[in-house]
Amino acid sequence: MAEFAIGERDFLLDGQPFRILSGALHYFRVHPEQWADRIDKARRMGLNTIETYVPWNAHAPERGTFDLSGGLDLDRFLGLIADAGMHAIVRPGPYICAEWANGGLPVWLPGEGVRSSEPRYLDAVREYLRQVYRVVVPRQIDRGGPVILVQIENEYGAYGSDKRYLAELTRYTREAGVTVPLTTVDQPLDDMLAAGSLDGLHRTASFGSRAAERLAILRTQQPTGPLMCSEFWCGWFDNWGSHHHTTSAEDSAAELDALLAAGASVNIYMFHGGTNFGLTSGANDKGTYQPLVTSYDYDAPLDEAGNPTAKYHAFRDVIARYHKVPDSVPPPAGPLPTPVASLHEPILLLANAERWGTWQTHEQLPTFDELAPTPHLALARTTIDDDGPGVLVFGEIRDRVTVFLDGVRLGTLLREHHDRALELPLTEGELTLLIEDLGRVDYGPRLGEPKGVIDGVSLNGRPLTDWDVLPIDAAALPDRRPGSADGAEVTGPLAGPVVVSGRLTVPESTDLFLDTAGWGKGMVWFNGFLLGRYWRRGPQRTLYVPAPLVRAGANDVVVLELDTMLDPVVRCAPHAHLGHTEA
Structure with missing residues (x-):
């Protein structure tokens, strides 16, 4: 058993100054049989703490469920961190961003009022946090476990300023038995730091450069207590159609050096990014929709396959200037087999659709969110009977629709191109749509928006009705x-x-x-x-x-x-x- 507290200028472990040297490692992006390996490699880089988000939508794809099996076994993950002699930071959100679908929020939440004190949303959040803290509370440091910090919400100052919401999250957390210090994180801007936290919660910042300047801004908002960059961005994520983002190992190491020279604690985001297995990657939309790729390599010190990079060794050298690091380092990776x-x-797919699901009848074309369970992929068909050519017009595409007439592909429409219409050379026969969700927006005001085709389809100005819809269960395909x-x-x-x-x-x-x-x-x-x-x-x-x-x-x-x-x-x-x- 030990005590972890916030002092006048430092974090305190059993009353002694303690600097957090943490790395982000998301258990849900790494195969569970590889957790121990990744944790050990963090330790050997000189880190003393592992940080993770908790993805609400992965644990609770349907309300009333909470899956802690296999790759979602948070308790096992925290146990492995303890076995490695390391500490843990848990960030349960409920919103996590993390370039994860819908920022971790389940699709079954009410469409209005997310990330606010709206009563229905808070009721669902209370259920969720109760389940998370059943795992976290026994794993706290004052009960012999590794957990030293728990975060409330996530970069909330970039989204809202509902202080009652933050107060309710804090109350739920304390009532559940969380006794370790509570933190918030925001970008180092005065308005965000003020809006995204409460007195009594320890403010931290997220940034990847200009450390001295940004720590100074954090200090103006929080005159006492330890300085911490709890998201030190050492890389970035990729979206389809763009390029692979990398950052210089030398430049990132220099920024880490500046942080540590200032006496700050740090959480490296990411230490090991892992993979958006399944269909879990999110998307950005700041005017143009940008779905994210499957890899979450993030140009991190440990690459997608768990191998040390140049950044790993550069960061280890920096940490060694301030703290003792283990003697051994992981070996370099060799080429993998190429069978x-x-x-x-x-x-x-079209000729054998019944193998992949069951057709449902709908008068109007439903959105994905009106189907249960909510699919990522679906077929929709109806019969058209007009004369000559025509124009097919969609309300809105979210996110990709391929159009077939009597089994012949006529074209594909993409949300990011703001496509809404397609010319049909003929307007008689069976019209089939293959509709795909490419990833739910994970940041900003478009959180929680429905997927599929929004506001229906019309042909030559006439709304199309009498749809057969077949949701495809991708996991069971x-x-x-x-x-x-x-x-x-x-x-x-x-x-x-x-x-x-x-x-x-x-x-x-x-x-x-x-x-x-x-x-x-x-x-x-x-x-x-x-x-x-x-x-x-x-x-x-x-x-x-x-x-x-x-x-x-x-x-x-x-x-x-x-x-x-x-x-x-x-x-x-x-x-x-x-x-x-x-x-």
């Missing part, structure tokens, strides 16, 4: 695929939407990188686990496969190709290819 496998037995990788081999380019499978053989369990350069756009499952999205537009060209998913011998790969696959072969790359680094 190849053919793809087999193409099954056309491999289970509903008949046949095997032993069927007919694909020998040439392939037009989607189509499901194909292959069998990749490796001599032993190992990390892999699937090379998607010859594919178009879609999703990949490895031994039934949804790795995430790929997209020819880049910048990301590989999908990371964690070694715990890989079996010695045969491994099943299932691919849903939504566009065109030029090279229908499963190939592996020796290293990650995250794309070009210039815009």
